[in-house]
Amino acid sequence: MSRVLIIGCVAVYSVLLFAVTWFTSRKAGNAGFFIGNRASRWYVVAYGMVGASLSGITFMSVPGWVGSTQFSYLLFVAGNFAGYLVIAYVLMPMYYKLNLTSIYGYLEKRFGFWSYKTGAFFFIISRIIGASFRMFLVINVLQTFVFDSMGIPFIFTVSLFILLILLYTYEGGIKTIIWTDALQTTFMLLAVFISITLVLKGLHIPLAEGIRNVRASNYSQVIFTDWHDKRFFIKQFLSGAFICIAMTGLDQEMMQKNLSCRNIGEAKKNMFSFSIVMVSVNLLFLFLGALLYLYSIEKGIQLPSKSDDLFPFLVLNHFGKLAGIVFVIGLISAAYPSADGALTSLTTSACIDFLGFQKREDEPEKKKLRHKVHLFFAFILLTVVVLFRSAHDTAIIGKLFTVAGYTYGPLLGLFAFGLITKRNVNDKFVPFICLASPILCYFVNEYSETLLNGYHFGFELLVLNGLITFTGLALLKGPIGKTTA
Numbered sequence: 371m372s373r374v375l376i377i378g379c380v381a382v383y384s385v386l387l388f389a390v391t392w393f394t395s396r397k398a399g400n401a402g403f404f405i406g407n408r409a410s411r412w413y414v415v416a417y418g419m420v421g422a423s424l425s426g427i428t429f430m431s432v433p434g435w436v437g438s439t440q441f442s443y444l445l446f447v448a449g450n451f452a453g454y455l456v457i458a459y460v461l462m463p464m465y466y467k468l469n470l471t472s473i474y475g476y477l478e479k480r481f482g483f484w485s486y487k488t489g490a491f492f493f494i495i496s497r498i499i500g501a502s503f504r505m506f507l508v509i510n511v512l513q514t515f516v517f518d519s520m521g522i523p524f525i526f527t528v529s530l531f532i533l534l535i536l537l538y539t540y541e542g543g544i545k546t547i548i549w550t551d552a553l554q555t556t557f558m559l560l561a562v563f564i565s566i567t568l569v570l571k572g573l574h575i576p577l578a579e580g581i582r583n584v585r586a587s588n589y590s591q592v593i594f595t596d597w598h599d600k601r602f603f604i605k606q607f608l609s610g611a612f613i614c615i616a617m618t619g620l621d622q623e624m625m626q627k628n629l630s631c632r633n634i635g636e637a638k639k640n641m642f643s644f645s646i647v648m649v650s651v652n653l654l655f656l657f658l659g660a661l662l663y664l665y666s667i668e669k670g671i672q673l674p675s676k677s678d679d680l681f682p683f684l685v686l687n688h689f690g691k692l693a694g695i696v697f698v699i700g701l702i703s704a705a706y707p708s709a710d711g712a713l714t715s716l717t718t719s720a721c722i723d724f725l726g727f728q729k730r731e732d733e734p735e736k737k738k739l740r741h742k743v744h745l746f747f748a749f750i751l752l753t754v755v756v757l758f759r760s761a762h763d764t765a766i767i768g769k770l771f772t773v774a775g776y777t778y779g780p781l782l783g784l785f786a787f788g789l790i791t792k793r794n795v796n797d798k799f800v801p802f803i804c805l806a807s808p809i810l811c812y813f814v815n816e817y818s819e820t821l822l823n824g825y826h827f828g829f830e831l832l833v834l835n836g837l838i839t840f841t842g843l844a845l846l847k848g849p850i851g852k853t854t855a
Contacts, residue, residue, distance in 0.1 A: 373516050373520060376512070376515070376694070379698040379702065380512075383557070383702045386553070387550055387553065387706065391550065393549075410548045410627070411631075412632075412636035412637065412640040412643075413639075413640070414549065416640040416641075416643045416647075417552050417555055417644075418547075418549070418551025419624070419627060419644050420648060420651060421555030421556075421558050421559075422555075422623075423648060424648075424651065424652075424655075428652065429704040430681060430682070430701075430704070431507065432655040432656060432659060433655055433658050433659030433662055433680060433681045434659060434677030436656055437589070437673075437677055440588070440589050440592070441592045442591065442592060442606055443652070443656060445610065446606045446613075448607055449607040449609060449612075450614040450648065451645050451648075451649055452607075452614075453611040453614025453618070454618070454642075454645035454648075456619065457619035461620075462619075462638065465628075466633070466634040471629070472490065472622060474490040475723075477489040477784060481794060481797050483797060485784060485797055487723070488780070488784070488800055488801045489781055489784055490719050492804065494719055496777035496781075497622070497715060497719075498747075501709050501712030505531070505532075505709050506758045506759060509528055511682045511701060512527065514679075515686055524759060525752075528752055529752060531709070532709065532748050535709045535710050536744065539710050539713055539714050545630075547711055548627060548630060550710065551710075556703075559651065560700070561699060564693075565685065565696060565697065566654070566657065566658050566661065568692070569658070569661045572665055572688070573665055580661060581657075584660040584661065587660060590660060597825070605829070608833065609832065609833070610829070612833050612836070613778075615782065616836070620781045620782065623712055623715035628640060628641065659681075665688075666684065669688070671688065685697040713747055713748060713751065717740060717744045725743070776812065778835075779808060779835020779839060780803075780805075780807050780808065780835065780836075783804075783807065783842075786836060787843045793844070795843050796846045799846055800843070803842035803843055803846065804839060807835055807839040811834055811835040811838055814827075815831055815834075
């Protein structure tokens with residue numbers, strides 16, 4: 371596939387994205403930027419969240435991951451579904467009841483000032499790292515297959531993408547992202563369907579036979595019963611549930627979209643429909659990954675050293691121009707949600723949680739300050755993505771969930787303690803507990819084979835981290851109080 375054709379696909383898609391932006395961002399004030407004036411339609415939010423949740427991580431990593439984990443990821447996805455039910459029935463009703471713009475306002479009402487700031491701080495760190503992982507994965511493919519051969523440095527490529535994202539989120543914020551996410555979901559799903567069709571064509575088999583071949587292969591194993599294995603089915607399910615609760619229910623970016631719905635009833639409809647679709651879509655990505663490996667075996671193709679490169683390597687080199695165009699459009703559709711929602715939610719958290727926007731009355735001045743914060747986080751994302759390139763060595767999705775175990779763990783522990791118990795804590799010591807928890811968790815993980823008779827932690831590292839935080843908070847003596855939930 372020629373470089374001109376790839377760049378043309380990027381340009382055309384970007385123009386379409388900015389056309390949507392122009393229609394949605396007109397007359398958008400601070401309320402529109404932060405929570406879409408609470409006027410978003412639930413089905414648009416649900417559909418768009420599919421693309422935002424998948425992003426480049428699922429689009430690139432999951433197909434390649436099939437080679438080492440088979441279909442065990444499906445149990446992780448089933449755990450996600452259970453987590454979405456907890457979010458719909460426990461967390462979202464509380465957020466709506468308290469009329470929150472930033473969900474970390476709950477921690478202030480429940481525990482106090484320092485708990486509130488600690489929660490917001492851990493979100494900002496988590497989102498910067500997570501968004502950077504996702505952006506890097508997608509941008510690095512374009513850099514490797516297009517821009518490196520043109521002599522264009524990686525920092526220029528990253529800067530261009532972040533500039534585009536900055537421009538279309540600058541005014542409309544969440545009001546714009548609700549609709550651009552829907553556009554991105556459409557193209558990403560089309561890319562998956564068409565890619566599966568083209569791989570089946572390359573194998574000269576119909577869909578039914580493709581399904582039979584995958585089921586009969588070594589790639590389709592779902593349940594692993596060795597409890598030492600990172601793919602152990604109970605670990606996968608529980609990890610999926612808790613990671614979903616933490617990375618969706620306790621994440622400002624994902625909840626900000628839900629809070630833009632008109633009421634809690636519509637927000638629940640959004641969550642239910644979204645969770646069902648997510649299970650189906652992830653199964654499609656796993657199926658695509660198995661087909662790609664079967665195709666490589668049949669054609670005698672030597673696989674790339676990095677599993678993340680499997681999908682782009684085969685599509686851009688072995689399936690013709692149509693497959694290349696479809697892949698690039700799907701890739702671009704995955705690239706933008708990697709940063710647009712992150713940039714908006716980071717701006718929201720900084721403005722609401724640290725700059726006290728809700729206490730300020732001068733709207734023009736607030737808007738100017740919001741723009742400065744938006745620019746600041748765009749620069750931060752640029753810096754982290756560039757730094758991350760030198761550390762790329764294994765599947766990004768594994769890295770993402772490992773890091774999530776350390777950064778979202780304190781959030782999980784804080785919210786769990788607030789919801790499950792009626793105890794208050796000595797608020798000024800909460801930051802120390804939340805900082806110590808990931809450090810202790812890291813050492814337990816490093817020496818788990820010795821300490822736990824050969825046990826290897828997988829994604830359930832998040833649960834351990836949350837439990838350590840919960841225990842630390844329980845040891846902080848505080849008066850008995852009522853929860854606000």
